[in-house]
Amino acid sequence: MADILTLAAGNLLSPIILSFALGVAAALARSDLTVPEAAAKALSIYLLFAIGFKGGAGVAAHGLDATLLLALLAGLVLSAGIPFVAYALLRAMTRLGPVDAGAVAGHYGSISIVTFVAASSVLASQGIAAEGFMVAVAAIMEAPAILAALWLVMRRGGQAEMEPGLWREILLNGSIVLLLGAFAIGWITGPAGLAEIESFIVSPFKGVLCLFLLDMGLVAGRNLRGSRGVITPGLLAFGVLMPPIGAVFGLILGLGLGLSLGGVVLMMTLAASASYIAVPAAMRVALPDANPSIYLTLSLGITFPFNLTLGIPLYLAAARLVTGG
Amino acid sequence: MADILTLAAGNLLSPIILSFALGVAAALARSDLTVPEAAAKALSIYLLFAIGFKGGAGVAAHGLDATLLLALLAGLVLSAGIPFVAYALLRAMTRLGPVDAGAVAGHYGSISIVTFVAASSVLASQGIAAEGFMVAVAAIMEAPAILAALWLVMRRGGQAEMEPGLWREILLNGSIVLLLGAFAIGWITGPAGLAEIESFIVSPFKGVLCLFLLDMGLVAGRNLRGSRGVITPGLLAFGVLMPPIGAVFGLILGLGLGLSLGGVVLMMTLAASASYIAVPAAMRVALPDANPSIYLTLSLGITFPFNLTLGIPLYLAAARLVTGG
Amino acid sequence: MADILTLAAGNLLSPIILSFALGVAAALARSDLTVPEAAAKALSIYLLFAIGFKGGAGVAAHGLDATLLLALLAGLVLSAGIPFVAYALLRAMTRLGPVDAGAVAGHYGSISIVTFVAASSVLASQGIAAEGFMVAVAAIMEAPAILAALWLVMRRGGQAEMEPGLWREILLNGSIVLLLGAFAIGWITGPAGLAEIESFIVSPFKGVLCLFLLDMGLVAGRNLRGSRGVITPGLLAFGVLMPPIGAVFGLILGLGLGLSLGGVVLMMTLAASASYIAVPAAMRVALPDANPSIYLTLSLGITFPFNLTLGIPLYLAAARLVTGG
Amino acid sequence: MQTHAAKRVEIIIEAPMERRLTAALEKAGVTGYTVLPVLGGTGRSGTWSREGQVGRAGGMVAVVCLIRAERLDGLLDAAFAVVERHIGVVSVTDCQVLRAERF
């Protein structure tokens, strides 16, 4: 317990988290501090490229055990399954109608790659290794949740627009393509390739992450400010309860697959995190009647900060406890 | 004297200054070389974050002597006091009316963070240490000058719009918040935090500064080109006389506080520099009748290059002479 | 021969080429992956600044032999001469009219700085040195080709708008100014200046190049997708035949000048590459009736990838063979 | 200078719907349109801004389309089908264009 607290405290006082907090504080205080849209996108391209490449180079270095396919399958199951749990919880805990509940549920089945990056970075600073292929698991978890959510809504008589074009958009969305593409490049070029561009994608990585989290804090803070009244106590409770619940599923599957301690923590983090880029865009198209304030605020304003600050140390502590690692 | 010249020459031939000169030359020659607005803002966010963080980490490393509060107070006095001197000079040396003179005076009380960064970089390359908290002094000096300037204008019967919203905007403007926020993060996380993101905010710093100064050169050059006829000999004289005068006040207060050689130079530089981001925006709101060409050209086209090239070596030489350092 | 293949294969599997391929693939698959315009421009500013600076610092380090002037002259001759060859080929191999043929010919006389950068990077990774002044040769080769192309078109009775303003625009276009400016800064500040900003312009260079090539792949892929039907077999053949032909001219002049192995390869690469930034913009102004799809697709969609993947290794192998290096 | 009567249609719509809108316009026989970026806005669904956003969900774009009057109804029907359940606004203005053969 003391360990968790020390880790959580250490985590809370890292430059990464403090940068996020600065962003939130600046937005809440209505400072005009902003990161230009193009700069924010450039930062996210950098992070996706770097994390994907490093994952692929890791696979190339340590070889590919058969676990990869199983892990991908586990990711798929988590992504498609968690929305059902989330939906049931939402209907029980909150007053959301089927459409809004479905839309939110889809976000929680999918993943937040920045949460994944933050967890990787905590692992790295603790010297805990993790399977490089977890990056591919992250990529595969983006989409199935959307399908599950739309199915849930339609079963309830809600109207969802599932045109064929939407599927291509979801499966080929920029972040999936970049993450998997960089993973493939890292895998193909291996440690030699990594060495070539190490001083670009490894050394400055944490600093870039700070600036990106500053921006995410600004966006989350602005979002919180603009959505006063939207978030009821029930929704708030959901936003902090759902991540640990998802993490438990991730823990079970991660252990079942025999992942390393780091791998288990990443699997938990993926399961616990909620999408705030790919799924919102898909939901605007497929479920235009769902209120974006609800799912964006939950995912970006509540669950993301929760995972970043308390969640990740908690998942690490839990995984340590269980694996004895 | 020979020393000053050597230092000035070395300074003039550094990549930083030459990048600025390249920008000015390109703009004057009407090349279409431009840095996109989003990229320029991203560079400035990087610089503010890095300089703030390093300042905070410096305070964490060397402890906080009681001088901090006094230095903040000195900064406040300089910022609020210099506009009076500048205003008197402007009225004596130029034909500016009270509104324009007040607007310009406000710029000279406030500070240019890039000039501060350039001075820090000269100090670093000479191996001269400076108090990390000077970053906080820089931040505190941004705003009081505006108040002083508006007071000056209103005393003269000029119309200034001082709505409450403006004060929040000035005090919480993005660069102050980012600078102080990064300072706080650096302070909290200390040398360990700095080590984590060193290869992002320390090693590439000078190179980023080059690109930023290239952009500033482009903007300054375009400005000079567009404001032919605005700058009279009197204004030109003011633009190169006011910085050393400000620096003298900075020198006196810096010595009085017992700052280190580096700290004194930074205090002089702050006093000598003129704002070109925060104050112009505030002046457009508060003193819409003041002519922006005048204050922007003075601050960006004359005083900034003067400080960058001759001013900083001069202030360093003067401080050395006086402190015997 | 086996050597060429090994080198080509090694080249094809480098992170740089694979990033380009990822971009092409993403665009062809109609993924919504995009790099914001401002970020792409920022990356290109970085690359131009870095390559120019390093070239200049190289000249400062190794002294300037008399070859510089001759090499500049050779660049001028290549740039102005290649359009004639290209024009004759185009008229023989394709059905392009004089205006379109002239526009395309101008692109092939001029150069692609990214191809130059990629070649430099291949040389560096093979430990092959090259004359720093080749950067200046690159810069001087941008413009003469345009003049030659317009002359060709006008001789054929085509209408070309050669207003004086256009010449200033071409000669002072942003990339020439930045490249030559950074070259001058590198030359003036020399190895000491390079050391100051090395961790910005040297270490992360290759990684930045990867992201830039990802973007170029996206643009090239989108271009290819949008120009189906424009590229006839004749044009395709021209797009892959013209580069080696240009390279032969580069080889002859490079050998004649007595350049080093690396210098010869760079000269070949410059001669072989086709412009896709400066010349298209000039052609839109001067030859508005020329179809931009043709020249952009040829230059960006065919010749650029050809040079990047097969061309550069080929030129290196040829130069090795001939110089015995 | 000879000008011709035409309509200027301006559609402000969520960025994720842009492709669908332009596809619908093209299907309705529209031969040209221009897409402008939008920084932010306010409407019944609150205030939004592009600053710092990475995803497209929270953004909008403005699509401007010059069209002959007789084709307006087809365009509006097509646009409405896309905009209907989405946030966004559509306005039509009378205008004069040069080079009418282009529209």
Next chain:
Amino acid sequence: MQTHAAKRVEIIIEAPMERRLTAALEKAGVTGYTVLPVLGGTGRSGTWSREGQVGRAGGMVAVVCLIRAERLDGLLDAAFAVVERHIGVVSVTDCQVLRAERF
């Protein structure tokens, strides 16, 4: 397609005044507006461009507002109070809108 007469107001104003303008519009009962970026321009106070700028002082934005005719005067009064002493231009065009209930 059923359309309704309305007004399209376009206000080009200095970026530091944007918040004040939109606050004034909201106070005047305007329920929606859209803000577009502006790259540069020329007017009596010279030529300016956003390229390479870090501060907001040297920039402008365009605020577009669709509104019922009967509310126009309130809007213009509000806008004028903000724009009055500042550089910038205001234009009003007759237009037709879809989904009139939104305005």
Next chain:
Amino acid sequence: MQTHAAKRVEIIIEAPMERRLTAALEKAGVTGYTVLPVLGGTGRSGTWSREGQVGRAGGMVAVVCLIRAERLDGLLDAAFAVVERHIGVVSVTDCQVLRAERF
């Protein structure tokens, strides 16, 4: 609020021609205009987008110009001379402006 009849001219033109267009406008006595960025578009010469572009060749800008009716013809002649052989569209709308003394 007192308004005055004027014309709103909107010219969407290739970015490399921007300087030439604005120079021609200034020569024709136009005292002010505003340049807006354009993200992409479709026309007879195909579809284009600014995303990821480094050069200006593949981009367009929108130039908006408010002008008194009596000056319109001069403006259109000047604009047409520049646009003539280039891709791009020109539209003119009747509008009302505040502060007519500015135009």
